[in-house]
Amino acid sequence: MSSPEPVGYQSIAIEKLSTSLTALMTVDQSKDRLIVFKAPTGAGKTLMVGSALASAYDKPSERKFIVLWLSPGKGNLHKQSAKSLSSLLKGTSLKVHLLDSQDDIVKYQDPASGSVFVVNWEKLRTEKDGQWANKMLAEGENANFFTLLTRATAKGLDMVAVIDESHTNLGGEQTNKLMQAVRSMRPFIQLELSATPTVKPDPDLVEEGVHRYVRVKFEDVEAEGMIRKNVILNDHFSEVQESHLSESISAQVLWAAWEKIESLSAAYTAAGSTVKPLLLIQYPDGDEAAARALVVEEFLEQRGLIKGQTYAIWLSGEHSEGLELISANSSPYRALIFKQAIATGWDCPRAQVLVQFRDPKSPVFQIQTLGRILRSPEQKHYDNDALNVAYVFSDLEGVDVNVRTDEPDVQVRDRTLVRGPNYPAQNLALHSVFQPRAREFHYPMIENLSPALNAALDGSLTELLPDDPFTSTPVTITTDARVSTRELDAGVERSLTGGNATGNLDDMLVQALYDLLLVASIGQYRSRTQSLSRIKRVITLWFKKHRPSWSTDEIQHFALRHQGIFISAIDEACESSMAAELSSAIVEARGKRRSKDNWEVPQTELVASNDYELSAAGNVLEPGLVWRGRSIPERNFEEFLAQQVELGTVNWWWKNGKSDEKYLGLEYTMLVPDIASTKIDGQNMALIEEDHITYPDYLVHCPNNTVWALEVKGIGDLQGDRDGATHCKAKGIARWISNMAELRKKNQEFLSHASVRGGVVVVAELSPGVFSVKLGDIDNWHKPEAAVFSAGTGWSPLDLKN
DSSP states (O other): OOOOOOOHHHHHHHHHHHHHHHHHTTSOTTSOOEEEEEOOTTSOHHHHHHHHHHHHHHSOOSOOEEEEEEEOOSSSHHHHHHHHHHHHTTTSSOEEEEEOSHHHHHHTSSOOTTEEEEEEHHHHTOEETTEEOSGGGOTTSSSOHHHHHHHHHHTTOEEEEEETTHHHHSOSHHHHHHHHHHHHHSOOEEEEEESSOSOOOOHHHHHHTSEEEEEOOHHHHHHTTSBOSEEEESTTHHHHHHHTTTSOHHHHHHHHHHHHHHHHHHHHHHTTOOOOOEEEEEOOSSTHHHHHHHHHHHHHHHTTOOBTTTEEEEETTEEOTTGGGTTSTTOSOOEEEESSTTSSSOOOTTEEEEEEOOOTTOSEEEETTGGGGOBOTTSSOOSSGGGGEEEEEOOOOSSSOEEEESOTTOOEEOEEEEEOTTSOTTOOOEEEEEOOOOOOOSSOOHHHHHHHHHHHHHHHHGGGOOSSOOOOOEEEEEESOOOOHHHHHHTOOOOOOOEEEEEEOOHHHHHHHHHHHHTSOOTTOOOHHHHHHHHHHHHHHHHHHHOTTOOHHHHHHHHHHTHHHHHHHHHHHHHHHHHHHHHHHHHHHHHTOEEEEEEOOOSEEEEOGGGEEEOOTTBSEESOEEETTOOHHHHHHHHHHHHHHHHTSOSEEEEOOSSSTTSOOEEEEEEEEOTTSOEETTEEOOEEEEEEEEOOSEEEEETTTEEEEEEEEETTOTTOSTTSHHHHHHHHHHHHHHHHHHHHHHTTOTTTSOEEEEEEEEEEEEETTEEEEEEEOSTTOOOOOHHHHHHTTTEEEOOTTO
């Protein structure tokens, strides 16, 4: 099975990690070499680190290395890691070996360069009576873990110590003692992987290049569909309670989770998916677990599940069979009962609903296993948004609950906002559009690159191929050239003349220069590491066709003798490949575009209370909460609207969101350079019209039954030039207003629904609590600079009464 292709953010992270590893290989081994890699659960940390290790190993370097992959957990997660890495690194220069016993230590006592040793760190570090308890560390053994490291040092091999889930592995006296012992035998680059790393790079060592920090953002992982969009706490729990009033609160929680699993199962089937969502039920620690077990197991068996057959147990003294296969969609298990065993490292993307009973000793609701229900089972988002959500159910106490999670970047939606009674009874019935974003481009697709690059090479290189290959790459250097120290001190720029000497580049430099050559001009592709492997593959196959007897070294010598032609051919091929991929991505995204003519402000919205605050008066949602991260012009506009509410000019306002089908989306167009057009003097001269979606910042409803869709900007808006993004959005809103009028006239609904107006407004606070709000004229558009705005050129006061 071939390794999965890295998605956009993964390619960027692989590039950064590979570059960091390569750079640290040149640093003095006695220094504290550290890479901290922060990535959310579900981001694909193993894929990214494994690929980066393989990439770094294949780069020209005098120093090769081995890898010590330290896996967490008291179970067999290290075996899962070894299996995953073996599949991932198949076909690379790295070989994965599991160190699980003394026999393994003996087998790999003479470590080969490129070896990746996977070991259970938690088992390895155990002590008894001041001595290492694990036999692999025993000093009395002729061959142990430390002698393996010593032999690696004797062979001149560097080492990368990958600490998986480092927040659980690092810290503590035993861990520090063993880390120090390992470092004394074999200095290493410490690469920490975690969603919540506890060790932070030292700023001074970062400046020196000895410490490195690589981060994958949660929003990038979510946008790629790798993890679910939201986490909802006790979804529709009140409705479930009404149906089970006679049951205990624990039973009601179980009912809510069960009904959610049933509805999700039906939704996956309707979507044509084979995914069978898994219910996780976590017992609290202590004596309470036994009492919970009676309730939970009785409930599951009443639902027709059978212990050990259709629901599984993963407790310290009890394990169901076949747990290693529970992540498969074909697994018969529909529920899993556990304590803390799967809080770290366990991977089961079909797990989607978590029941976590509260700890009666703590007022804080701590979601300790949230990461286990965040992964998307098919690494995509679904049209049915219910499938893009993870669900947590718990018997919380009180109305306001302090929620903490083990995934700091994940927001648990624990507060429900309800649309207020002032909303029009006849509804708004607005036209809205939603379109998933087009994919980004980080490396060329082989199916596009191969024909384009083959054609470019055929046209420019075929006639240059000699019958006999070159076996060296000559280089000429200047000799006996002199410059006075006075000129150096004065910083005078001058050309040096003198004699010259010729020689050949050494093989290692030839390989390095060849790799640089192949990615010297790859257009808009962002990942040089991934692009290099693809370009190199196409070129190697081209030479096998035209000069099948040539070796890799001979291909490299030829390329370096014809650098300009190679760069031009690759540049031409990448431009062609990018154009094809961009065109395909736009068509793909437009094919997923959905529109509706009866869009309404959502009746309810679940939000993360920690990210929201009380808004100014007039918010249609109750309670009136709004996102803390909004801009200063938006905050000022809300204060202005609150004043209009008090004056009776405005009934209510609503803050729109972004990039989700539940929010109001409008189409607009912009003129952009056509990358497929002929370039003149390096500039794309042709322009094409490109479709976009904008989400106007606010809806404002007025007593005259008019609803305004308004985009809010501030003085000096950076995108405010004529035909800039802001102006194009204003024109898009104007077209939407015109189309709405035509649509309602056609449907004879003009009188039954609110009339529609809108545009772009700029807000300026003239003095505390005094605001100037002006509406832009799309036909007489001027960038909203202070002088223009004050004079009113192209900007007139917003009149919500007409």
